[in-house]
Amino acid sequence: MASTLTQQKVRDLWKWLAITMSCPILLIGGLNVSMLVVFVLWYQLAQKKSLLQFSNASQLLPLFFGLAAITSTINLIGEQESLALALAVLPNYLYWCIMVWIFITVRHEIPYQHIAKYIWIGIVILTLYYVGFRQFSIPGFLTNPSPNSYSLLIIAFASPACYYIYKQYGIMRSMFLLALLLIVLISEGRRAGSVLTFLSCTIAIFFPNLKVQTLVIGLALSMLIGIGLMSETGEDLVLAANPRIHELLYESDKVVLEDRSYLTRQLMIEKSLIIFRENPLLGIGLNNFTNVSVDLVGEFEGSEFVVNKEGMNDKSAHNSYANMLAEGGLFLILPFLGLILYNIIQFVRHYNHRKPEINAFYWSYIAMTIHLYFITGVVNVFVWFFIGLVTAASARSSNESRILLS
Secondary structure: OHHHHHHHHHHHHHHHHHHHHHOOOEEEOOEEOHHHHHHHHHHHHOOOOOOOOOOOHHHHHHHHHHHHHHHHHHOOOOOHHHHHHHHHHHHHHHHHHHHHHHHHHOHHHOOHHHHHHHHHHHHHHHHHHHHHOOOOOEOOOEOOOOHHHHHHHHHHHHHHHHHHHHHHHOHHHHHHHHHHHHHHHHHOOOHHHHHHHHHHHHHHHHOOOOOHHHHHHHHHHHHHHHHHHHOHHHHHHHHHHOHHHHHHHHOHHHHHHHOHHHHHHHHHHHHHHHHHHHOOOOOOOOOOHHHOOOOOOOOOOOHHHOOOOOOHHHOOOOOHHHHHHHHHHHHHHHHHHHHHHHHHHHHHHOHHHOOHHHHHHHHHHHHHHHHHHHOOOOOOHHHHHHHHHHHHHHHHHHHHHHHHHO
């Protein structure tokens, strides 16, 4: 009886964690309420096993990432301002690493379908709040997500949510949810977000198994969509829906030369590489990208529109990978890239032998890692929650394949 009660408590905690991660608007004293749920969940899980045990080689990746964050911070001793900035965020980095480690430890107890059930509830609440009440906030207790944060949240969580609705309630309701999310993203001018969300959700639903015939169907559908977009009617529809997406698709040369958002991202990549060349191993320290100024040359086409603008050194990296490379050097970026590549390799290796509802998490994961190239979103806890879930699934698949082969 006690064991059953504990299991129900754990399932309830996974439920609330799924909701608070996919809809991170509630705060307690300025901290996201999901942190409280995480600690209570860890406490309950620790009743059955040691959460810090080393149980899979993939745990080395978050371990090395955490050690790199600590080493990069220690390297700043003597630089008071830079050290203070790094120490302000170091606990976050360690929290993310511990989360991924523990998720791998309890990988066989993670209820992915149960989590997906409450993720869709979370993103619906998030969307309704974002559309209707985002101007309303209570400092320290209720926050409103920025357009970039909303886009990243939808990219990260839409695929498992839509797949769950598809399996439980049918294709029409699933497509209705997807359409609702896309309408909001497109209306907000989230070009990459709308495309990545559409692709991850439709692939997860319509291609649960990748066989030759499904690849042919996918290629045929892609060609039909491409032909439709190239038609005059298709172009008019895209222009009416969102001029920025129209510009990206039909006036790419203009984007490269004149789009200030694109050019700023290019300039921040240049800044990151300049910093990396000067600090290749440990970087300039966590949370220090905007604290460091470099001479920006603008060695790319269209740079004259942004290179001499005031305050360019004060901007964020607009790229999670460039930001990590600059702030933590090779020591920090390599374990992170290792996590990404490990999950992608496991995803491909076991795609047809894994439950489709878990593959749906991977499709969102791939979309999220692509989007991180356009946003410094890796510093959000929900990103690491998702990385932890997917890495745990990868470790579980790896273990199951070894059992089958033995």
